[in-house]
Amino acid sequence: MMKGNKRVIGVLLVLVMVFGLVGCKEKEKAPIKDTVKNEDTNVDQKDEFKIAVLLPGPTGYFVATREGIDAAAKESNTTIEYADAQWDASKQLSQAEDFIVKGVDLIALCCVDSGSGEKIVKSAKEANIPVLAFINAIGAEETGKYDGLVSYVGQNEVNTGAVTGEIAKKLLGEAGGKAILIEGVPGTTPQINRKKGLEQAIEGSNIEIVYNQTSNWEKEQALKIVEDLIQKKTEFNIVICQDDNSATGAGQALEEAGLKDKVSVIGLGGSTDGLQAVKDGKIDGTTYMSAVTEGRLAIETSVKFLKGESVEAVTEIKQVEVTKDNVDTFKGEW
Amino acid sequence: MENVKNKMKRISFREYGVVLGFIALCIIISIATPAFATQKNIFNLLRQSAIIGIISAGMTFVIISGNFDISVGGIAAFSGAITMKLITSGVNVFWAMLAALLICGVVGSINGFAIAKVKIPSLIATMAMVGILKGAMLMLTGGYPITKTIPFLDVLGNEYFAGIPIPVLIFAVTVIIANLVLTKTRFGRHVFSVGGNEEASKLNGINVDAYKIKVFIINAMLAALAGIVLVGRMGTASPAAGDGYDMDAIASVVIGGTSVAGGKGSALKTVIGVLMMSVISNSFNLLGVHIYFQYIFKGLIILVAVGMDSYSKKNLA
Numbered sequence: 001m002m003k004g005n006k007r008v009i010g011v012l013l014v015l016v017m018v019f020g021l022v023g024c025k026e027k028e029k030a031p032i033k034d035t036v037k038n039e040d041t042n043v044d045q046k047d048e049f050k051i052a053v054l055l056p057g058p059t060g061y062f063v064a065t066r067e068g069i070d071a072a073a074k075e076s077n078t079t080i081e082y083a084d085a086q087w088d089a090s091k092q093l094s095q096a097e098d099f100i101v102k103g104v105d106l107i108a109l110c111c112v113d114s115g116s117g118e119k120i121v122k123s124a125k126e127a128n129i130p131v132l133a134f135i136n137a138i139g140a141e142e143t144g145k146y147d148g149l150v151s152y153v154g155q156n157e158v159n160t161g162a163v164t165g166e167i168a169k170k171l172l173g174e175a176g177g178k179a180i181l182i183e184g185v186p187g188t189t190p191q192i193n194r195k196k197g198l199e200q201a202i203e204g205s206n207i208e209i210v211y212n213q214t215s216n217w218e219k220e221q222a223l224k225i226v227e228d229l230i231q232k233k234t235e236f237n238i239v240i241c242q243d244d245n246s247a248t249g250a251g252q253a254l255e256e257a258g259l260k261d262k263v264s265v266i267g268l269g270g271s272t273d274g275l276q277a278v279k280d281g282k283i284d285g286t287t288y289m290s291a292v293t294e295g296r297l298a299i300e301t302s303v304k305f306l307k308g309e310s311v312e313a314v315t316e317i318k319q320v321e322v323t324k325d326n327v328d329t330f331k332g333e334w
Numbered sequence: 335m336e337n338v339k340n341k342m343k344r345i346s347f348r349e350y351g352v353v354l355g356f357i358a359l360c361i362i363i364s365i366a367t368p369a370f371a372t373q374k375n376i377f378n379l380l381r382q383s384a385i386i387g388i389i390s391a392g393m394t395f396v397i398i399s400g401n402f403d404i405s406v407g408g409i410a411a412f413s414g415a416i417t418m419k420l421i422t423s424g425v426n427v428f429w430a431m432l433a434a435l436l437i438c439g440v441v442g443s444i445n446g447f448a449i450a451k452v453k454i455p456s457l458i459a460t461m462a463m464v465g466i467l468k469g470a471m472l473m474l475t476g477g478y479p480i481t482k483t484i485p486f487l488d489v490l491g492n493e494y495f496a497g498i499p500i501p502v503l504i505f506a507v508t509v510i511i512a513n514l515v516l517t518k519t520r521f522g523r524h525v526f527s528v529g530g531n532e533e534a535s536k537l538n539g540i541n542v543d544a545y546k547i548k549v550f551i552i553n554a555m556l557a558a559l560a561g562i563v564l565v566g567r568m569g570t571a572s573p574a575a576g577d578g579y580d581m582d583a584i585a586s587v588v589i590g591g592t593s594v595a596g597g598k599g600s601a602l603k604t605v606i607g608v609l610m611m612s613v614i615s616n617s618f619n620l621l622g623v624h625i626y627f628q629y630i631f632k633g634l635i636i637l638v639a640v641g642m643d644s645y646s647k648k649n650l651a
Binding site: 088100186 | 367369372374375378382385476477478479481564567568569570572574575577578615616619620622624625
């Protein structure tokens with residue numbers, strides 16, 4: 001036992017020495033990207049770029065996002081390297097660090113959460129690698145504007161929340177009513193800001209949020225919440241959700257209880273299921289924006305920046321109202 | 335003569351096979367991608383290993399003693415949440431960290447008690463603890479992540495001392511102490527004994543129950559320490575943190591050569607296991623291999639590592 005450990009210590013020491021030596025040698029030619037893009041230097045303007053796209057997790061939404069990214073990349077001759085963080089912020093940080101070491105021209109980041117997003121921006125800055133945020137905003141600003149970013153491409157979550165509020169006002173009219181708010185994962189930027197936008201939109205109207213609960217973006221959980229509320233004989237006229245999955249869950253619960261004609265349901269996002277549910281009358285409204293376009297714009301903006309052109313600090317993608325009247329004009333992407 | 339030579343060959347391969355495999359892996363990867371063997375990358379890799387490394391050091395004790403602890407991820411997250419919650423409530427950083435360590439020590443003692451005295455199988459007891467911790471953490475944080483940059487913690491998780499990332503130093507010190515305890519103290523010897531043969535240990539007057547409980551307390555406190563380092567690195571205490579850490583830690587320990595049957599193992603070899611897992615993640619990222627392959631690869635490595643151990647035991651038996 002003892003002898004074995006001595007050998008292992010020896011091997012470990014050798015490894016440390018080897019790495020140390022290698023490390024020392026490499027330090028002189030550490031791959032720091034000093035390609036300064038937006039200032040006039042005599043550095044050759046490259047035409048082909050390598051962009052690392054950091055996605056937070058394996059959700060269906062990002063399949064549509066990738067479509068847009070790949071299309072834009074093809075057109076601009078850009079190489080994309082993807083990373084999927086499996087909803088682990090620490091993993092995403094590691095992935096970012098590894099890309100920084102590897103050396104890419106730009107990091108396009110859809111962060112797992114804003115806190116770790118800020119860390120990634122900081123690390124990348126130290127290595128002179130520009131970062132563009134998209135889909136998930138970093139920092140406290142509603143618009144998604146954040147110092148140190150090339151740009152933010154995506155929706156303003158507060159505005160999106162407000163859209164659901166506007167639909168609610170149209171559905172309930174002057175009379176207003178009692179609303180149930182079903183929220184996403186607590187503490188995430190979309191959850192906080194969509195709620196804020198909704199509350200801003202319905203202020204002054206006769207709509208009152210009497211109960212809110214989180215479904216963690218899940219259909220099953222939303223179904224259960226509404227079932228329990230029906231069971232408790234709670235009075236409400238409308239269920240406003242922060243995502244389409246929850247809305248379809250809520251709609252199902254109401255249908256099964258025979259109450260669908262008395263209570264309206266609003267979703268958010270414009271998923272394939274959500275749009276179909278509006279068509280079928282299972283829910284009464286949702287919002288829509290194109291995830292494919294979002295992905296495409298992220299890359300197009302990145303490439304513009306890398307080519308030396310100036311870009312806006314924020315490229316807002318607005319979500320629009322979807323009701324039975326216009327639902328056929330939209331095509332679900334995810 | 336033949337017999338001895340065969341035995342030596344078999345033992346040598348089993349003992350050092352992992353180490354040799356690790357070196358070979360590193361060489362191959364260095365050739366495949368030049369970015370691997372740079373100082374920055376090595377430091378990143380070591381820093382990325384540190385948190386799981388600290389947890390794995392504790393897990394080594396548990397597995398040597400013949401048990402499993404799958405609540406380590408939950409404990410790490412819980413510890414981070416306690417620390418952040420206390421600090422944002424105005425408590426001094428050091429007291430907050432101490433409180434987190436102590437509270438998690440108590441959690442560990444509950445685990446140990448359930449397993450040693452109530453005789454609940456360790457897998458089940460710690461699995462139940464995960465649920466309890468999750469609920470406790472949600473109550474503590476209200477479901478929201480607690481984000482705040484605290485200078486001391488930020489330095490702890492991200493800065494360097496004597497040129498080495500601090501988390502790595504903490505990892506190194508933890509491993510050295512763990513190894514000393516396991517190999518040079520009576521406590522360590524008794525842990526091996528309890529894991530190797532519980533009945534014989536009892537008959538020899540070793541308080542088996544007390545050792546089991548102590549091991550779980552040590553493990554919990556190390557997981558708590560890892561949780562604090564994690565919070566330092568991320569700047570956020572998130573209820574979702576620590577997911578999968580238990581599996582990574584157990585994998586690191588068994589890949590390193592510690593036997594799941596208990597009674598044998600080494601903290602130093604666990605380090606190899608930890609590094610192996612990190613090298614795989616790191617190199618796959620550098621090579622652009624999809625993360626899904628990482629899962630498959632890691633799973634296969636566990637099968638191979640443990641398989642070699644259990645199969646060779648079968649032959650020796």
